[in-house]
Amino acid sequence: MEDVITSRFSKELVKKVDQAVSRGYFRSRSEALRSIVEEYLTEHPELFLGEGTQELLAKAPVLSDEALERLGSRLFKGMSVANLVAEGRR
Amino acid sequence: MSIRLYLDTNVILSRYAPDEPQHVEAKKLLEEIEGGKLAAVTSVLTLVEVVSTITRAYERFTDKTESLKREEITGIFLRRIMKIRNLDFIPVGGEVSIKVEERSVKLPASFAIALEIGSKTGGKTLDNLHIAAAFVASRIYDHKIDYFVTLDEDILRHQGEIKELIEIKVITPAEIIK
Numbered sequence: 001m002e003d004v005i006t007s008r009f010s011k012e013l014v015k016k017v018d019q020a021v022s023r024g025y026f027r028s029r030s031e032a033l034r035s036i037v038e039e040y041l042t043e044h045p046e047l048f049l050g051e052g053t054q055e056l057l058a059k060a061p062v063l064s065d066e067a068l069e070r071l072g073s074r075l076f077k078g079m080s081v082a083n084l085v086a087e088g089r090r
Numbered sequence: 091m092s093i094r095l096y097l098d099t100n101v102i103l104s105r106y107a108p109d110e111p112q113h114v115e116a117k118k119l120l121e122e123i124e125g126g127k128l129a130a131v132t133s134v135l136t137l138v139e140v141v142s143t144i145t146r147a148y149e150r151f152t153d154k155t156e157s158l159k160r161e162e163i164t165g166i167f168l169r170r171i172m173k174i175r176n177l178d179f180i181p182v183g184g185e186v187s188i189k190v191e192e193r194s195v196k197l198p199a200s201f202a203i204a205l206e207i208g209s210k211t212g213g214k215t216l217d218n219l220h221i222a223a224a225f226v227a228s229r230i231y232d233h234k235i236d237y238f239v240t241l242d243e244d245i246l247r248h249q250g251e252i253k254e255l256i257e258i259k260v261i262t263p264a265e266i267i268k
Contacts, residue, residue, distance in 0.1 A: 057172075060165025061158070068170055072106030074156065075147050075163065081107040082241035085100040088142050089216040089242075 094129040094233055095119075096224035098240035099139040101263055102132065102171055112241060115263035119239070122267075124175040131178045131233050133200075133223035135216065140171055180227045200226045211251050217244055225256040237261050 009017075017032050026032035041047065063071065076084070097119075104116035123130045144167050148160045158166070172179075183199030197205075203222035207213065213221070220240075227233040238260045240246065249260035 053168075056161060056165045057169050058165075060162055060169050062169070063166055065170075068166065069106050069108060071158070071163065071166070072103075073108045074153050075144070075151055076107040076109060077153075078109070079107075079147060079150065081103045081110050081143070081147075082100040082243075084147060085098075085103065085139060085143050086242055086244070088139060088146065089214045 093236050094131065095123075095266070096220075096227065096235045096238045096258065097123075097130050097132045097136075097177065098220055098238070098242055098245070099132070099136045099143065100241040101239050102136065102174070103140065103143060103167075104241060104263070106167070110241075112263045115267045116241075118267045119263045120174065123177060126176060129176055129178075129233075130174075131180050131224075131227045131235065133220055134179050134181055135219055135223065137168060137171065137179070139216070140167055144168075178227075178233065180223045180231060180233075182223075183226050183230060199230060207252075207255060210255060211248050213248055214244060217242060221245070221252055221256060224258055228256070228258065237266060239263055239266060 014029075017029055017036075020026055020032055021029060026035060101112075101116050101119065104110040104113050105120045107113055110116070119128070122128045141164050144164045145160060148163060180200075182201065185196045186199050186202050187194045187196050188202060189195075200219060200222040203225050204215070204218040207221050207225075208215070208218045211218070221238065224235050224238050228235045235258050238245070238252070238258045239262065240260060241262060245252065245260060246262065252258070252260050
């Protein structure tokens with residue numbers, strides 16, 4: 001099922017699309033615009049991603065390096081970080 | 091800055107893990123990078139590994155007095171690592187096509203290189219992706235890498251083959267901080 005949408009384009013843009021059609025890159029204006037939109041959406045996955053990482057960063061308090069080292073000391077107590085990273089690669 | 095390093099995830103995290111045998115060296119290395127004495131790159135993959143490593147450490151974390159939640163701790167480490175001065179993050183690279191008969195599969199450049207490395211070293215997938223990122227940094231992004239710094243025993247075991255494949259010497263933080 002297809003939807004028909006109406007959109008305004010500048011004359012320059014239409015000229016470029018027509019040029020691509022007349023050179024045989026696309027069979028019609030419609031196919032050209034469909035293909036261009038599809039390619040743009042494929043190349044910009046960020047348009048469909050959530051804000052999870054930004055939220056994670058926004059919620060995180062800022063710690064000094066000394067405080068972060070103290071936190072790391074408690075968090076990694078009795079563990080080897082190198083082994084922990086390696087474990088995730090297995 | 092004449093020397094440029096590729097930093098593995100384990101080196102960056104060791105800077106914040108005082109119990110780690112090479113913590114002091116990792117800390118000094120990061121200080122030299124932030125102070126502009128050394129340049130460094132790492133893969134964007136490192137950010138993903140930092141999050142998963144911190145999360146796994148938190149799951150084993152038994153200190154009930156800790157007031158920070160898991161996501162806050164993860165975010166704190168992620169934020170700090172993203173802000174390390176003079177550390178560039180290497181993207182996975184533009185897409186390349188590999189063909190088999192009439193079929194063509196697009197994959198990021200570093201994945202294509204990791205695939206080749208894997209076939210020659212038999213290393214682990216994420217190890218191969220880090221090694222490929224160092225190669226991409228040197229060859230595609232023009233960040234000539236002198237040393238691949240790691241604490242990963244498997245990568246260190248394959249250092250001869252890696253040097254031959256990507257022309258980058260594999261060393262530990264202790265070897266560079268003398």
